[in-house]
Structure formats: C-alpha cells, structure tokens
Amino acid sequence: MKLCRKDSGSIALEAALIMPLFLVFVLSLITLIKISIIDIALSSAVSETTKQIAAHMYPVDLLYQDYEHYSFLIPPPLLEVAKWELYQRNSIEDSLNHKYNQALNRVFKPLLNYFVDVNSGDIKKLNSSQLTIEKVTLPNLSNRSRAIFGIEAKYQLTLPIPFFRKIIYIRKRSLERVWVGA
Amino acid sequence: MQIGHYLLITFIIAAFITDIRKQIIPNKLTAIASLAGLLWNLINKGLEGLLFSLAGLISGFVALLLLFLFKAIGAGDVKLFAAVGAIAGTEFVIHSVIYSVIYAGLIGMVILLARKEFVKRMARIIVYIFHSIVLLDLKFLVLKKKECLTFPFMYAVVPGVLTVYIY
Numbered sequence: 001m002k003l004c005r006k007d008s009g010s011i012a013l014e015a016a017l018i019m020p021l022f023l024v025f026v027l028s029l030i031t032l033i034k035i036s037i038i039d040i041a042l043s044s045a046v047s048e049t050t051k052q053i054a055a056h057m058y059p060v061d062l063l064y065q066d067y068e069h070y071s072f073l074i075p076p077p078l079l080e081v082a083k084w085e086l087y088q089r090n091s092i093e094d095s096l097n098h099k100y101n102q103a104l105n106r107v108f109k110p111l112l113n114y115f116v117d118v119n120s121g122d123i124k125k126l127n128s129s130q131l132t133i134e135k136v137t138l139p140n141l142s143n144r145s146r147a148i149f150g151i152e153a154k155y156q157l158t159l160p161i162p163f164f165r166k167i168i169y170i171r172k173r174s175l176e177r178v179w180v181g182a
Numbered sequence: 183m184q185i186g187h188y189l190l191i192t193f194i195i196a197a198f199i200t201d202i203r204k205q206i207i208p209n210k211l212t213a214i215a216s217l218a219g220l221l222w223n224l225i226n227k228g229l230e231g232l233l234f235s236l237a238g239l240i241s242g243f244v245a246l247l248l249l250f251l252f253k254a255i256g257a258g259d260v261k262l263f264a265a266v267g268a269i270a271g272t273e274f275v276i277h278s279v280i281y282s283v284i285y286a287g288l289i290g291m292v293i294l295l296a297r298k299e300f301v302k303r304m305a306r307i308i309v310y311i312f313h314s315i316v317l318l319d320l321k322f323l324v325l326k327k328k329e330c331l332t333f334p335f336m337y338a339v340v341p342g343v344l345t346v347y348i349y
Contacts, residue, residue: 006256006257006258007206007207007208007209007212007256007257007258007261008205008206008207008256008257008258009197009200009201009205009206009207009256009258009259009262009334009335009336010201010205010255010256010259010332010333010334010335011254011255011256011259011286011332011333011334011335011338012253012254012255012331012332013290013293013294013303013331013332013333014254014303014306014307014310014331015249015252015254015255016283016286016287016289016290016333016338017287017290017291017294017303017307018307018310018311019249019254019283019286019287020283020284020286020287023280023283023284027280162280162281162284163345163349165349
C-alpha cells in the first residue's frame with residue numbers, strides 16, 4: 001500500500017484552506033449535540049429524582065416519627081437523606097451558608113447520580129464531577145400545604161472551541177408536591 | 183511524564199528539520215517514535231499505559247487517514263500523528279490535529295496573499311467545493327498533487343503542538 005511506502009510530509013495549499021472550514025462545521029455540530037444531550041440527560045435526572053422522592057415521601061413521613069422501625073423499606077441513597085433530615089439539618093442550617101452548600105452537595109449528589117445511572121442505561125452522559133446541586137427545596141412535613149420537594153442542579157460544560165476555554169452552565173429545576181398519605 | 187515530554191519534543195524537532203529540508207518525514211523516524219511511545223507508556227503505566235498509547239496511535243492515524251485518501255496531506259504526516267498519539271495519547275493528538283489544521287489554514291492564507299494569485303486559487307477552491315458538494319462528484323475530491331501548491335505540514339504542526347502544550 002502506498003501509505004506504507006511513501007513518506008512525504010507536505011500539505012496541499014487548497015486542502016489547508018478548506019480544512020479549517022470543515023473543522024468549524026464539525027466542531028459546531030459536536031457542540032450542539034453535546035449541549036442537547038446534556039440538557040436532556042440533566043433535565044430527566046432532575047425531574048426523575050424529584051418525582052421519585054415525592055412519590056416515596058410517605059415512608060419518610062413515618063420515619064419522621066420512628067426511624068429505626070422503617071429503615072429497611074428505603075433504598076440506600078434515600079436513607080441518607082432521611083438520616084440527614086433527622087439528625088443534621090438544623091445544626092447545618094444554623095452554621096455557615098457555604099458549609100450548608102457543601103453538605104447539600106454531599107447528600108443530594110449521590111441521590112441525583114443514582115437516578116442518572118438508572119435512566120441512562122449503559123452510557124454515562126453526565127460526569128459527576130461537573131455536576132453541582134444549586135438548591136434543594138425540602139418539604140415541610142408538619143405543614144401539609146407546603147409539602148413540596150424541589151431540586152435545582154447545575155452542569156458545567158467546557159465547549160470544544162479552539163483557543164477559547166468557553167465554559168457554559170446548564171441549569172435545571174424541578175418541583176413536585178410530595179405524597180404523604182391522606 | 184518527563185521522559186515522554188522529551189521524547190515528543192525531540193521527535194517533533196527531528197520531523198520538522200527533515201520535513202523542511204526535503205518535504206519528507208522518514209518512515210524510520212515515525213516507526214522509532216511510535217515504538218518508543220508504546221514502550222515508554224508500557225514501562226511507565228503497565229498494560230493500562232499500553233492501551234492508552236495504542237488508542238492514541240489509532241486515533242491519530244484514523245483522524246488523518248481520510249485527508250490522506252483525498253491526497254490533501256502526505257503519508258508521512260499521517261504516520262507522524264500516529265506516533266504523536268502513541269507518545270501522548272488520544273486527547274493530546276486530537277487537539278494537536280485541530281490546532282495544526284487551523285495554523286495550516288492561516289499559513290495557507292499568508293502564502294496565497296504573498297504569491298498574488300489569490301483570485302485564481304480561490305476560484306479553484308470554490309469550483310472544488312461546488313463539484314464535491316453540489317454535484318457529488320467524488321472523483322473530483324481527490325486533489326491532483328501537480329496542480330496543487332504544497333508546503334511542509336510541519337510549519338503548522340509545530341505551533342499546533344505548542345498551543346496544546348500551553349493550554
């Protein structure tokens with residue numbers, strides 16, 4: 001084959017002029033696809049998480065009174081949330097806001113990742129290290145009219161544009177009324 | 183990572199010199215660099231390193247193979263990027279290709295303006311694009327070397343690789 005024998009190291013001028021145009025076309029296509037994939041994946045992860053939590057809030061409500069007795073009913077990531085609700089929430093809310101955000105991410109990120117993994121099948125579309133939880137609206141279990149759960153998540157995406165380190169953030173928010181029995 | 187850096191820099195400089203002198207990147211040079219890259223990654227990180235290196239070699243090769251098939255670049259350039267991939271891995275080589283192509287475009291523009299045949303060559307490029315995209319004439323896609331002005335691709339590869347290093 002010619003490729004094996006030949007060793008010329010030159011580029012045609014015409015090709016040099018056309019290639020960048022082609023490159024721009026391909027890169028912009030990749031960028032658009034990347035953004036839309038992440039947009040879809042993030043919004044489904046966020047809405048799925050809130051839906052699942054809202055639907056399974058009843059045991060948490062029971063748990064609110066009697067934690068030890070019902071703990072076997074709940075999948076592990078949710079158990080962490082419940083424990084957090086019981087033991088840590090008040091003390092963390094009182095401390096610094098920054099610390100609160102850290103704890104928020106530590107507790108709710110595994111939860112969100114849990115639903116990312118469940119929904120995307122074998123392909124991993126979202127990278128956990130680029131994902132941050134912005135805001136969590138916790139349901140008020142003592143006041144039923146304000147029993148709403150919500151998550152706002154942010155995904156950091158570096159665009160593949162040469163010479164520019166352009167970073168964009170994709171934000172998604174989802175709110176859901178929780179079901180806590182009649 | 184130290185030895186890998188030296189390996190890459192030496193290789194690029196050697197290829198630069200031969201390419202500018204004779205418009206040739208010797209097969210010996212690319213073969214030695216590829217093997218050295220594979221070996222070094224194998225020694226440094228074991229089997230994982232070898233896989234990383236092989237992936238880089240294949241992606242560097244495939245990325246430029248298409249351009250070679252259209253006679254846009256020489257065979258030496260294809261093997262050069264395969265070797266760069268073997269030394270530095272997939273991500274590095276893909277970025278290098280992208281930046282090199284951009285620099286090649288800039289250099290092409292400068293040559294075009296300097297030779298004062300801008301209109302003539304641009305007209306030919308427009309005809310080329312028209313034939314390949316509108317008329318779907320694939321035979322026309324293969325560039326005829328004799329009609330084309332060529333310059334050493336290494337003029338663009340050196341700044342391209344440097345840019346990837348800096349970013």
